[in-house]
Amino acid sequence: MRFAVFVTPFFNESAIRFIAALLDVPELGLAVVSQDVEENLPAVLLERVVKHFRVSNVQDAAELVAATRWIDANVAPVDRLLAVSEFVQVAVAEARDVLRLPGPGAEVIRNFRDKPRMKDVLRAAGLPCARHHLAPDEAEARRFANEVGFPLVAKPPAGVGSASTFVVKDAAELDRVLAQSSPTPASPVLLEEFVRGAEHTFDAVVIGGKPVWYSISRYLPNPIEVVENPWIQWCVLLPRDISGPEFAPIRELGFRALSVLGLETGICHMEWFRQKDGRIVLSEVAARPGGAQLMNLNARAHDFDMYQQVARLITFDTFEAPRERKYATGAAFLRGQAPGVVREVWGIEEAERKLGGMITDVKWPKVGEPRSASYEGEGYVLVRHPETEGVAEALREIVQLVRVISH
Numbered sequence: 001m002r003f004a005v006f007v008t009p010f011f012n013e014s015a016i017r018f019i020a021a022l023l024d025v026p027e028l029g030l031a032v033v034s035q036d037v038e039e040n041l042p043a044v045l046l047e048r049v050v051k052h053f054r055v056s057n058v059q060d061a062a063e064l065v066a067a068t069r070w071i072d073a074n075v076a077p078v079d080r081l082l083a084v085s086e087f088v089q090v091a092v093a094e095a096r097d098v099l100r101l102p103g104p105g106a107e108v109i110r111n112f113r114d115k116p117r118m119k120d121v122l123r124a125a126g127l128p129c130a131r132h133h134l135a136p137d138e139a140e141a142r143r144f145a146n147e148v149g150f151p152l153v154a155k156p157p158a159g160v161g162s163a164s165t166f167v168v169k170d171a172a173e174l175d176r177v178l179a180q181s182s183p184t185p186a187s188p189v190l191l192e193e194f195v196r197g198a199e200h201t202f203d204a205v206v207i208g209g210k211p212v213w214y215s216i217s218r219y220l221p222n223p224i225e226v227v228e229n230p231w232i233q234w235c236v237l238l239p240r241d242i243s244g245p246e247f248a249p250i251r252e253l254g255f256r257a258l259s260v261l262g263l264e265t266g267i268c269h270m271e272w273f274r275q276k277d278g279r280i281v282l283s284e285v286a287a288r289p290g291g292a293q294l295m296n297l298n299a300r301a302h303d304f305d306m307y308q309q310v311a312r313l314i315t316f317d318t319f320e321a322p323r324e325r326k327y328a329t330g331a332a333f334l335r336g337q338a339p340g341v342v343r344e345v346w347g348i349e350e351a352e353r354k355l356g357g358m359i360t361d362v363k364w365p366k367v368g369e370p371r372s373a374s375y376e377g378e379g380y381v382l383v384r385h386p387e388t389e390g391v392a393e394a395l396r397e398i399v400q401l402v403r404v405i406s407h
Helices: 013-023 061-074 086-099 106-113 115-124 138-148 171-181 223-228 245-261 294-302 306-316 348-355 388-401
Strands: 002-008 028-034 051-054 080-082 132-135 152-155 166-168 189-193 198-207 210-220 235-238 266-274 280-286 328-334 342-346 359-363 379-385 403-406
Touching (some): 002 061, 002 306, 013 306, 061 086, 086 106, 115 189, 115 245, 132 138, 138 152, 138 189, 198 245, 198 294, 235 294, 235 388, 245 280, 294 359, 328 388, 348 388
Parallel strands (some): 002 028, 002 080
Antiparallel strands (some): 152 189, 198 266, 235 328, 266 280, 342 403, 359 379
């Protein structure tokens, strides 16, 4: 019997799915540490959790150490300290180091969370990634812009996905960014070379440093374009066949990157670009499962329980990789066309009539709900088909048929 403590800031949809999966792992007892109140964890799960320990700040490693030690002394000896939320990974890793528990330590996790450090490590190993500079003042930012040229990408040094990321097209826009961010050595601004090309993901599992499983998907369009154009209803497409030579470079580079960054056992979510000349450029790597419905999309593509397998991976270091990718899958994200509240949703009935047999998961936007701050929008539709083009056509149909009217 093994006992684990799962750390999450709040009981959101992702956390609840992982708690449910962990509770179903045989020979595993589970406690949960969070900032949230128990009432926000479904009762059917709460009654199965051995202990919920509430802390004031899950990003405070000292609080996590104290909570884990209390659980270890009063509930059961703790074997694993777990987290899938990127926001708490550093604190959890620091607590692991203090408690001498298995799992990625703070030095490894900082390679994934600190974006400039990540790029430095990758470039030092000869892996292709965009030129970048962590500018501590306006003069350094302008020097880098003069060296690399426009456009540039500005982002927070420890961002998640494309949140708070935007394109700086010229000197005037750079002036506005610098005026807003007021960079200092304590609070620098991260600038990167703008990479042109088709953006993809590489989601992978390693155990003991050895490749176990991988998946590749394509963003349609690139997330930075989605962030800059809030009206775009974007998509993620998982091709059925990813075994061909066109993906050989990212298979090799992706697993090399994980080794260089120090991930021995775990799951990663990597974003990468294929440029027009075919060259691969690595963007960012996270030591966590992918967002944008990628967990569900991979589950549907392979006809297996992705959440359960990741739960086993982080608790017992095992992962039963599926033998084949049975389907192509895709997600269409439904987004309000303007800030405010969702007033109408058009096209649901027609989309269900045309594509009902292909739809595997759906969350239709609800009239009256506020427009989401996330670029994933107010809803989504997941589809699958034996052929990649069948999914691509279905995604085109969904974003053309369904409209979320907000104001």
